[in-house]
Amino acid sequence: MDTQKTPTHAAKKRSAAAQERLDQIVSAAVRLINARGFNGMSLQAVADEVGITQAGVLHYVGSKHGLLVEVIRRYYDRSSTLDDYLSLFHPGGAFEGQSPKIPEYCRLLVAENNNQPELVMLFQMLNTEAMSTESPLHEYFNDRSRGVIEPEPDVNWSVPEGIDATEAISCALAAMYGLEGRWVARPDEIDYPAEWSKFEDILFPLPLWEGYR
Amino acid sequence: MDTQKTPTHAAKKRSAAAQERLDQIVSAAVRLINARGFNGMSLQAVADEVGITQAGVLHYVGSKHGLLVEVIRRYYDRSSTLDDYLSLFHPGGAFEGQSPKIPEYCRLLVAENNNQPELVMLFQMLNTEAMSTESPLHEYFNDRSRGVIEPEPDVNWSVPEGIDATEAISCALAAMYGLEGRWVARPDEIDYPAEWSKFEDILFPLPLWEGYR
DNA sequence: GTTGTTACTTACTAACTAGTAAGTAACTTC
DNA sequence: GAAGTTACTTACTAGTTAGTAAGTAACAAC
Numbered sequence: 001m002d003t004q005k006t007p008t009h010a011a012k013k014r015s016a017a018a019q020e021r022l023d024q025i026v027s028a029a030v031r032l033i034n035a036r037g038f039n040g041m042s043l044q045a046v047a048d049e050v051g052i053t054q055a056g057v058l059h060y061v062g063s064k065h066g067l068l069v070e071v072i073r074r075y076y077d078r079s080s081t082l083d084d085y086l087s088l089f090h091p092g093g094a095f096e097g098q099s100p101k102i103p104e105y106c107r108l109l110v111a112e113n114n115n116q117p118e119l120v121m122l123f124q125m126l127n128t129e130a131m132s133t134e135s136p137l138h139e140y141f142n143d144r145s146r147g148v149i150e151p152e153p154d155v156n157w158s159v160p161e162g163i164d165a166t167e168a169i170s171c172a173l174a175a176m177y178g179l180e181g182r183w184v185a186r187p188d189e190i191d192y193p194a195e196w197s198k199f200e201d202i203l204f205p206l207p208l209w210e211g212y213r
Numbered sequence: 214m215d216t217q218k219t220p221t222h223a224a225k226k227r228s229a230a231a232q233e234r235l236d237q238i239v240s241a242a243v244r245l246i247n248a249r250g251f252n253g254m255s256l257q258a259v260a261d262e263v264g265i266t267q268a269g270v271l272h273y274v275g276s277k278h279g280l281l282v283e284v285i286r287r288y289y290d291r292s293s294t295l296d297d298y299l300s301l302f303h304p305g306g307a308f309e310g311q312s313p314k315i316p317e318y319c320r321l322l323v324a325e326n327n328n329q330p331e332l333v334m335l336f337q338m339l340n341t342e343a344m345s346t347e348s349p350l351h352e353y354f355n356d357r358s359r360g361v362i363e364p365e366p367d368v369n370w371s372v373p374e375g376i377d378a379t380e381a382i383s384c385a386l387a388a389m390y391g392l393e394g395r396w397v398a399r400p401d402e403i404d405y406p407a408e409w410s411k412f413e414d415i416l417f418p419l420p421l422w423e424g425y426r
Numbered sequence: 427g428t429t430g431t432t433a434c435t436t437a438c439t440a441a442c443t444a445g446t447a448a449g450t451a452a453c454t455t456c
Numbered sequence: 457g458a459a460g461t462t463a464c465t466t467a468c469t470a471g472t473t474a475g476t477a478a479g480t481a482a483c484a485a486c
Binding site: 034035036037038039040121124125127128129130131132134138141142145162163164167168170171172173174175176177178179181182184185186189195198199201202203205206207208 | 248253387
């Protein structure tokens, strides 16, 4: 639809203002989804938070589903840390020559998620709403979950003898998801990275995982 | 309000019919909460499923919040399996003299939950909606979660040297929660007990947990 | 300086929301 | 058989929902 014409300086300035407004809308939507779920949230509530009319919100996102798409785009596809981690082991990377370790990767994820509780909460909420086949995100999250459990087969995880790397990741990420749910529900009570390091002692107990953590 | 008079035979019969109707309402509500969340579900939708009017539903539950209370009462407080498991070790119990084992308890939970996916899904949905402080269930689920992580201190779990029993339970239940979320989202793809037995090999690896499983 | 685009607003609609009030038919109690 | 009680229904209200249509003021392009 949009012919890709090079924007002039002025056009850039205008679209930057529009971008900022869209950011406000998406941010408000995230807060409201976290509080009430996507189904329980209304465009009017988003508009009220941003300080424009509900029709003004629709001007930007077209429909409620469009808002969801925008939220997913902005917040989710930003975090693809497995590739980030693995790239450290590629030729020229900081960890070249070494092998990737599951507990190390998990710590990285935890550290990153610890800085964005709002995003973690959004993931929990939308992922849960997507359990139902009638959710517009059902397929999206199922594919995502499959991708997480069955990671690229060419990853050469360094694990102890007798440990199935795929199962170890699958289990660790399940535990991480469970812990994250507790954490975002009561962030004052739970120190997420500290709790995770205790989980590490269970998931990757030390005599067995010595040298693989 | 209700004076607790002994019901006659006829009154019993009547209240049994009412009980059945209430069951239908709660069952429909559970299906709808699973599909759209409590906030996304309407009393009208419940009424349509049951085949009565929306005012008819309100006759039974008083308000939407009343319906939630009814759902919680019926479905949740039914499953308190830790005490059930531990009672097997009390004097006269089947396991008297032995010590409770965490992996064994987990298998029990998994086996039970495997028979009630609808209830598992309900738990995931309400627990997630309860993350928000504005959920009427926020405190209820937080207390529940605290109770699960900090179990009765008099439980004498049998665990390997160097393993913290409380952390092991906490981590195992987090992993179970994560796996359950995947399972109820695509039950045809995932064999929950089979997946759990693989998780067991990660959470309770065999050289270490030999004799404690 | 006209022409177009952007970023909205007002005004509206049709459907739906939880909840209330006032019935009513069937049945129970006494 | 009169007086409740139960299990609903119809009818209604006031507020909210997503979405549409038709503006309009500000600015940009040429």
